[in-house]
Amino acid sequence: MNELLxxxxxLRAFVAVADEGSFTLAAKKLYLTQSAISHSMRALEDSLDCRLLERLGKKxxxxxxxxxxxxxxxxxxxxLEMAGRELDGLKRWGQSRIxxxxxxxxCQFLLPTVLREFRDCFPRCEPxxxxxxxxxxxxxxxxxxLDLVLGLKTQGAQTSKSRLLFEDKMALVVPPIHPWAESGVPxxxxxxxxxxxxxxxxSExxxxxxxxxxxxxxRLRAPLVLGDMEAIKEMSKIGIGVGIIAPWVAKRELDEGTLVAIPTGGKLIVRQWSIFWNADRPLSLIEETFAGISGMVGSELSRLSRF
Structure with missing residues (x-):
């Protein structure tokens, strides 16, 4: 490889070409001429001593x-973008983006409370x-x-660091007239x-x-699979089936008595919610604060999962 970096x-031109799949569209995106993009890509490939791009028809x-x-x-x-934001934050304390x-x-049950507390700490930050x-x-x-991800630990997290925020336990949810509402664990x-x-x-x-x-x-019957927690709760209420969710997702319904939560049977299903960030950098002050607030709010959700 040539010693010239x-x-x-x-780099910006190369990423634009990769994203757009076209020298012409990349040039428009960067407000440059197509000739300038072409020259830049030739120089880049020469400096790296390898081919980075190929033309397949018009693509x-x-x-x-x-x-x-x-x-x-x-x-x-x-x-570099993050460095710029952090330097700007030093000039204007508390103003940044996360x-x-x-x-x-x-997003529905944890983040509203977290963001309310977070804004009190960093009122000029833009989440x-x-x-x-x-x-x-x-x-x-x-x-x-993204700067941070909240989620369950998965096999796709090898390139990131993580910190445990809270744990919860899954439950079966049934309407109060269901036989399991009184008998308990089926x-x-x-x-x-x-x-x-x-x-x-x-999902995990x-x-x-x-x-x-x-x-x-x-050996279970083929389950009814839905991508929306509200739909799971509503169908559980009317007896379409038995929902399997975390109790904090159904706090309002459990408080109102329209649903009853019971253990899943056998060993409890425990989930671990974590916060993830890239392994090649430490957390900033703003990110540390966000993680701390998320953990405190998450501990309240965890409390709702006790049987």
């Missing part, structure tokens, strides 16, 4: 080397929240498109007969539920 303009695609280099470029540019990813359930499943959010984190035969309503098949929660019943040796 690429400059930032080349420009990455080579294998290009994919490797793109990941590094995103990290470099992400770090990009947070979290599953929909936490940006993105909802999604933990695996996809961790991918965004690895690309430096027996094995009842569990095999019932229609369960569970969360999205791609779904994986934990499957593992739980496999360890109990229980």
């Amino acid at each position: 690429p400059d930032l303009r080349q 420009t695609v990455l080579t294998e080397e290009g994919h490797v280099f793109l990941r590094r470029c995103r990290r470099v540019l992400g770090e 990009r947070i990813g979290a599953p929909h359930s936490l 940006a929240i993105e909802a999604g499943d933990t695996v996809s959010l961790l991918e965004r984190l690895a690309e430096h498109e 027996d094995r035969e009842d569990l095999e007969k019932i229609q369960f309503i569970i969360y999205a098949r791609s 929660t779904h994986r934990l539920l499957e593992k739980h019943f496999e360890e109990m040796g229980i």
Whole structure:
């Protein structure tokens, strides 16, 4: 490899071409000429002594080397953007931005309280929240498109650091007229007969539920799989099936008595909620504060999961 390192303009141009799949669109995005982008890419490939881009018809695609280099470029540019924000925050104390990813359930039941407390500490900070499943959010984190992710520990978290925030336990939820509402933990035969309503098949929660019943040796009927907690609660209320959720998700319904929570049977299903950040950097003061508040609010949710 040539000893000359690429400059930032080349990195930004390369990322733009990779994102747009076109020299012309990349040039428009960066307010440059197509000739300038082409010259920059040739110089970049010469300095690295390898091909990063290939033309397939009208489309420009990455080579294998290009994919490797793109990941590094995103990290470099992400770090520089973060450095700029932190330096700006030193000039104007408390004014910054924090990009947070979290599953929909936490966005609804945890983050409103966390953000209210957080704004009291950093009134000029601008939180940006993105909802999604933990695996996809961790991918965004690895690309430096998010600063923090709240979620369950998954196999896709190897490139990030994490800290435990709180634990909860899953429960069966039924209407008060359901036989289980009085009898408590159902027996094995009842569990095999019932229609369960569970969360999205791609989620870590779904994986934990499957593992739980496999360890109990229980062969369940095909469950009704939904991607919305509110829908699970409503269908449980009217007896479509038995929902499996964390009690804090149904706090209002449990308080009102429209749903009753009972243990799942066998060993309790315990989930560990963590906060994730990129392993190549420490947490900033703002991020440490956000993590601390999340842990305190999460401990209240954990308390609701005790049987």
